[in-house]
Amino acid sequence: MEDHLPQSVRVERRPVTESESRRANGPDWDRYADEYQATHGAFLGDAGFVWGPEGHTEDELRVLGDVAGLDVLEVGSGAGQCSRWVRTHGGRSYGLDLSHRQLQHSLRLDAETGTSVPSVRATATALPFATASFDVVFCSFGALQFVSDIDDAVAEVARVLRPGGRFAFSVTHPTRWMFPDDPGEPGLTATQSYWDRTPYVEVDDASGVVSYVEHHRTLGDWVRLLTAHGLGLTDLVEPEWPEHHDRVWGGWSRLRGRLTPGTAIFVAHAARP
Numbered sequence: 419m420e421d422h423l424p425q426s427v428r429v430e431r432r433p434v435t436e437s438e439s440r441r442a443n444g445p446d447w448d449r450y451a452d453e454y455q456a457t458h459g460a461f462l463g464d465a466g467f468v469w470g471p472e473g474h475t476e477d478e479l480r481v482l483g484d485v486a487g488l489d490v491l492e493v494g495s496g497a498g499q500c501s502r503w504v505r506t507h508g509g510r511s512y513g514l515d516l517s518h519r520q521l522q523h524s525l526r527l528d529a530e531t532g533t534s535v536p537s538v539r540a541t542a543t544a545l546p547f548a549t550a551s552f553d554v555v556f557c558s559f560g561a562l563q564f565v566s567d568i569d570d571a572v573a574e575v576a577r578v579l580r581p582g583g584r585f586a587f588s589v590t591h592p593t594r595w596m597f598p599d600d601p602g603e604p605g606l607t608a609t610q611s612y613w614d615r616t617p618y619v620e621v622d623d624a625s626g627v628v629s630y631v632e633h634h635r636t637l638g639d640w641v642r643l644l645t646a647h648g649l650g651l652t653d654l655v656e657p658e659w660p661e662h663h664d665r666v667w668g669g670w671s672r673l674r675g676r677l678t679p680g681t682a683i684f685v686a687h688a689a690r691p
């Protein structure tokens with residue numbers, strides 16, 4: 419969250435619409451993309467698949483299963499690192515992201531690695547793909563917690579998945595929302611209600627314009643959302659902080675990670691006919 423906080427913004431918790439969220443987050447990711455890739459690019463790996471700040475990879479967790487020969491969509495693909503990993507493992511992956519600048523980084527990595535991820539600029543709530551196009555849809559901290567109309571986003575995933583298809587996504591672990599977003603001691607004391615879904619909002623001090631938004635859903639909210647769209651939950655992976663991992667990413671740190679989960683990876687399947 420506050421990983422990228424410039425000095426001229428103030429933080430609030432207040433309701434925001436889908437269009438406000440999108441108007442804020444697209445330009446925010448455009449502004450932040452260069453710094454994000456410079457700071458985290460080596461950790462992510464140009465053709466690497468990392469599920470979260472704990473550093474667990476798809477090679478370790480095997481959340482997607484064998485992707486060879488499958489049609490795969492990554493929603494909130496950023497510079498396409500995960501989708502590039504899928505390509506190197508025989509999958510036909512495609513990227514989708516709201517941020518033009520993130521997609522420019524994806525093109526740069528396509529050229530540098532020689533593995534291209536065809537990508538489109540679009541939003542998670544209106545996927546520009548035909549019904550039943552993909553065997554797998556996934557997000558690694560991409561898009562879902564930035565979307566207000568999450569019902570539309572999950573409905574879109576359910577629509578583009580083929581029968582029996584898999585939806586896997588990582589988000590900030592819902593229990594983290596009780597704590598200040600601080601990697602140090604202050605981040606260990608619960609200060610706000612787990613059940614308060616009021617979005618985290620950054621507002622530009624000078625203009626009063628909303629410049630960044632994140633949305634919170636509880637564990638139960640996610641289960642109900644998936645079920646409502648015919649996606650049956652088959653796993654909930656809560657990766658433990660690795661023994662020798664010492665990297666701080668925003669509010670994620672060894673201090674907190676050894677006590678509380680920082681990432682939740684949901685795995686669900688579309689029904690078979």
Ligand SMILES: C[S@@+](CC[C@H](N)C(=O)[O-])C[C@H]1O[C@@H](n2cnc3c(N)ncnc32)[C@H](O)[C@@H]1O
Nearest residue numbers: 447494496515516517541542558559560561564
């Ligand atoms: C934390 S980054 C994750 C990207 C990539 N998975 C990674 O690990 O670097 C979140 C991405 O979600 C994208 N995003 C935010 N809101 C979105 C939306 N409504 N639709 C599609 N992408 C969105 C951002 O532009 C950003 O690239």
